[in-house]
Amino acid sequence: MKKDIILCGVGGQGILSIATIIGQAAVEAGLNLKQAEVHGMSQRGGDVQSNLRLSDEPICSDLIPHGAADLIISMEPMEALRYVTYLNADSWVITSSLPFRNIPNYPDEDVLMGEVRALPHVIMQDIEVLAKENNMPKSANVILLGMASTHLDILSADQLRAAIAKVFVAKGEKVVETNLQAFDLGLSLGQN
Amino acid sequence: MVMNRKLLLGDEAIALGAINAGLSGVYAYPGTPSTEITEFIQGNALARQRGLHSRWCTNEKTAMEAALGMSYAGKRALVCMKHVGMNVCADAFVNAAVTGVNGGVVVLAADDPSMHSSQNEQDSRFYGKFALIPVFEPSNQQECYDMVAQAFDLSEALKLPVMMRVVTRLAHSRAAVVIGDARDVNPLNPDTGKHWVLLPAIARRQYQSLIDKQVSICQAAEQAAVVETPAEGCKLGVVACGIAYNYVKECRMSHPVLKISQYPIPKETIRKFAVQCEALLVVEDGQPFVEEQIPGLLGADYRVKGRLTGDLPRTGELTPDSVALALGVSEVATLPAAQNLAARPPQLCQGCGHRDVYAALNEVLDDYSGARVFGDIGCYTLGALPPFQSLDSTVDMGASITMAKGAADAGVFPAVAVIGDSTFTHSGMTGLLDAVNENANIVVVISDNLTTGMTGGQDSAGTNKFEAICLGLGVPAEHVRVVVPLPKNMPEITRIIREEIEYKGVSVIIPRRECMQTLQRKLRQKK
Structure with a gap:
């Protein structure tokens, strides 16, 4: 079994934290993993993505071939669209619905949303609003991870919860607790 | 036995491989995608315990030379840089193959095909061939770890520096790596041979010796x-x-x-x-x-x-x-490309002092139709993009000052250079001396954010020394001006820029305010 995941968003939105949690869970589960990250210039408010590959067999390429990704997990709706050629008809897109407008020519929002919704398999939520409403303003990315977890079936929800606990342990019990709640909130949204 | 497996970036695997191969010092200037190697060594417990040298160098040439000095003393040294850093250290690098080494020297060049964060796609393997030394090229993170030790061993066996070349996708990709035990560092054992003195008579002998070693170098490559x-x-x-x-x-x-x-x-x-x-x-x-x-x-x-x-x-x-x-693999069916997409280029952070520098420059230079602004390498290169579009050139580290001088020599007025603090000490100071010696009519803006920002906030070699450096190089004291780049100071900044443009000679304006990224990091750590 394998899962090829494209994590994307805008520099500074916290996609690498999602990658760290999934990576931690994968290592604990004894899976093979490769994760190509973007460092440097594009982290300054540009589009960023990370190729995350999990498999119970050896993984060759650090990059995911076009058409091979099982999942896009995106912190921003237009950024999700940027990578759809990496998907095939069975792949899923899990994305935040909140546009990040730091460019003058951002597409018309209704048209953009229409295109996202027209993809074969999509889960889209305003995770920033959900995070604020549920008193977890810094955990929008973990809500998104929870939403994606059903389709991350190479790892169980409990394995991901354990990884969240481990990744955030240095920041204290409260932060761990909040992020576990964020994950469960996302999980329930992803299942509906 | 339980295997010790760690999830590491290619860069981190190289760093840990070097520490465990008995490294005594890493010498480097930050540059994507090589920066994380030195950062890993700076944060490693064993490296600290052993007191390994890991402070950043002023540029790649000083790094290469210091590593050679450590090798002369018998210890193992690692030099790390991005591909274009090879151009900066090339003099020392090529001649190090002629002197030979004592303690092992590994020169790590991280190439950036596709120019994710670079201005060219040069391939460092050509430098290895040019210098007639072995080059290692790992294919994965495990090989990154394992090959560093092999490279040090080969370096000490052949008494030559050895190059290791990686590319961005390996440097910045993570995978599990099996970690071995750490071996000891070399004892202090300075070389006594005259082969380090490259007078022509000795250099000829040394070059012949380098040629004679080619048979063994080729054999090693065949075996690999x-x-x-x-x-x-x-x-x-x-x-x-x-x-x-x-x-x-x-x-x-x-x-x-x-x-x-x-x-x-x-x-x-x-x-x-x-x-x-x-x-x-x-x-x-x-x-x-x-x-x-x-x-x-x-x-x-x-x-x-x-x-x-x-x-x-x-x-x-x-x-x-x-x-x-x-390879003729049949194409896989993919979803069609999206229609509603806009490019999202990187941009200067909100609140960044470079923004205020460009806002002020643009305002003043609107009044000078002949104005040209020569840029340099760093975050502030983004000032070439909208909304500022302030820069007319960006070529290599330090070229802002020297190009402005050349343009001023040719009659361009005003000729303005914009250079960051770390880039200035890397390669700008010597150019400023040229300008001072000819009293060139240029304005040099050293946009000082107290760090090496583009690569993530490493120490900058000249912090707190810029006024002294400029005065020492001969810029008149009344034309070394320091401002704080904030919107509220715009009237003062624009006035000073105007005054210095009107001064016929070299002037330096230093807008100084801490990088937003390092400031926020410090605030988070305080919490």
């Missing part, structure tokens, strides 16, 4: 080459170098593969491999280094496919897709 499937009568054989090997394997085709992970190119192995195939496909990330050498090896009639023939793209990094296409 791996032929995976014995070819015999097949149509296409694949020669895969470094990370390209992974893309070839991703295709799961049955072609025989010759994997190259050490240079000079293993000529005998390639020859034997080639006679068993009708044609070769050379898959290598970067420039066609191997592909160009093959006609000399196999004759012009032997069919070779690769980047030069268009079977693989001539520019940009390889991808599993481009390699699959070259």
